[in-house]
């Protein structure tokens with residue numbers, strides 16, 4: 403079987419999600435190109451060694467340049483803080499390696515475009531990890547919309563609420579620094595619902611938004627307090643190119659909400675909704691049902707006919723968050739093997755970043771802003 407050696411840069415939440423995905427993808431999907439966990443890369447030597455041992459990497463390094471430069475590595479997987487996405491992707495492109503990058507693609511639109519230019523000029527395959535696209539229920543929703551089951555799409559609603567930003571004593575990590583993260587909840591969580599909006603409904607043409615920072619100072623690791631210069635919450639209205647309307651809201655300080663992503667799409671003939679905390683069920687309402695029994699039906703998306711389902715367990719044996727990364731990795735490896743670019747690519751990363759940029763502009767101008775082309 404053909405193999406590709408992978409370097410995963412980042413050993414925290416996303417590094418673990420990706421490392422696990424390569425192992426599961428190989429075992430459950432037998433992709434035509436088998437991933438080999440070659441190098442783990444993190445900043446803390448002890449943690450990186452333990453991570454490499456646990457997930458079965460052949461080796462580890464604390465220098466991302468070494469990981470990218472290793473001649474055996476064919477695929478560079480970026481799970482680092484946002485400020486390192488561009489330097490690592492640019493170096494990987496220069497070295498002729500395929501690149502898989504966590505979201506948001508970059509800290510801002512110009513950096514994201516620079517990354518897209520680098521991979522395009524180098525002719526290397528590129529993919530962004532918008533993992534929520536890979537829930538079977540989201541794929542079913544897309545299929546229903548494309549088949550016209552909802553008629554003309556009129557409204558899109560998305561809420562993505564978390565509360566980890568309220569944890570007492572939470573230090574001023576990179577996620578609270580504009581210089582390192584680019585933005586706060588906007589780039590971290592709103593970017594997912596922007597991507598899902600584009601995936602399900604199409605391009606966003608214009609937005610008007612509002613960003614807020616409630617917790618303005620956080621403890622510095624060395625003592626004292628430091629200033630937070632990114633948003634805790636973001637809310638915006640949108641108009642899609644199709645004429646549909648969108649309402650988006652995200653927060654990392656919504657007390658009681660953990661990973662509450664609620665999506666709803668309303669069309670002229672049907673509606674659907676879905677929640678990431680209950681991800682195996684898609685709710686669907688159709689005018690084609692007889693009036694006497696019409697109502698939202700709750701579809702358990704685990705049948706053999708449903709996307710990805712038959713590679714896992716018998717019907718009804720539900721899937722979770724980690725499976726989305728496995729499915730993303732299967733797309734990545736299948737595309738690399740077939741010589742096509744994977745989807746979603748850096749183009750999707752740039753398009754999503756353009757929407758975020760327009761929201762930031764609108765917060766400053768207090769007006770509607772066009773999403774840059």
Ligand code: SOE
Nearest residue numbers: 415505564566590591594661
């Ligand atoms: C933020 O809390 C976060 O970890 C995001 O960074 C991830 O992309 C999201 O999937 C879960 O929430």
